[in-house]
Amino acid sequence: VLWIWVKFVGYNEIWIKLPFLISGLLSVIVVYRFCLQFFHKNTAVLSAVFVSLSFIFLLYSSYARMYAPGVLFSILLLEQSYHILFTKQNLNKHLILYAIYTLLCAYNHHMSCFFAFTLSILTFLYLPYTHKLKFLLTCFIISLLYLPTLFVTLHQLSIGGIGASAGGWLSEPRINELYYFVITLFGTGKIGLMIFIFILLITLHSIFQLNPISKKQIFLFWFFIINYSFIHFYSVFRNPILQNSVLLFSGIALIIFLCSFTSH
Numbered sequence: 001v002l003w004i005w006v007k008f009v010g011y012n013e014i015w016i017k018l019p020f021l022i023s024g025l026l027s028v029i030v031v032y033r034f035c036l037q038f039f040h041k042n043t044a045v046l047s048a049v050f051v052s053l054s055f056i057f058l059l060y061s062s063y064a065r066m067y068a069p070g071v072l073f074s075i076l077l078l079e080q081s082y083h084i085l086f087t088k089q090n091l092n093k094h095l096i097l098y099a100i101y102t103l104l105c106a107y108n109h110h111m112s113c114f115f116a117f118t119l120s121i122l123t124f125l126y127l128p129y130t131h132k133l134k135f136l137l138t139c140f141i142i143s144l145l146y147l148p149t150l151f152v153t154l155h156q157l158s159i160g161g162i163g164a165s166a167g168g169w170l171s172e173p174r175i176n177e178l179y180y181f182v183i184t185l186f187g188t189g190k191i192g193l194m195i196f197i198f199i200l201l202i203t204l205h206s207i208f209q210l211n212p213i214s215k216k217q218i219f220l221f222w223f224f225i226i227n228y229s230f231i232h233f234y235s236v237f238r239n240p241i242l243q244n245s246v247l248l249f250s251g252i253a254l255i256i257f258l259c260s261f262t263s264h
Helices: 002-009 013-038 041-053 055-061 067-087 091-108 110-126 129-159 177-185 189-208 215-237 244-263
Strands: none
Touching: 002 013, 013 041, 013 055, 013 067, 013 244, 041 055, 041 244, 055 067, 055 177, 055 244, 067 091, 067 110, 067 215, 067 244, 091 110, 091 129, 110 129, 110 215, 110 244, 177 189, 177 215, 177 244, 189 244, 215 244
């Protein structure tokens, strides 16, 4: 896409970065819309604030790389998953959109592809039996459409990793790597830690008040934990890939999950 884009606009830095900046701006709008549909206005506003002002999102929205579009595609895909699971209206329409956004995630980046893969498994497990067959058929069609590019993915994976043991630069993740990602996700340094503690206190207060945790919230929690755990352990036992950039996609689920407790 970028190769085609520069054929029309040239190599001016502003024009090259423009689609990625637009992706970052659209992510704010889409995450607000998603939270407003499935949670509460408080959740929508707070989630949009973090996606628009958090340093890590601002940083990667200014890069002409696959991270900002990946975040946008991931939110759009998550939105369709929630329509399929929780609204159960216009199922065929949402399955088609689910297929489109899954393919966009898959073509975009290996980790946004993994985001889509994890989300599809969890969505299938959540689905009632009456809808499982249609969803499986959708996933089969997605796999067929992705098949022509599979050899590219396999070739890229065969080249080797970026871990220090493979001659790269990335070291193995620390035990408390999740902590550092979270405080970066909610800000930077002490500010990120303070904001995270504030959000965590709201979450704990809601839980201790015995406010019921909905299936929509639990889905986000499990999705992030499964996604993060696989990346972390793969980085420990196979080859380091864990960086803030590859966690941006599933990080959206963590932001929405924690912000969802402000609706109680």
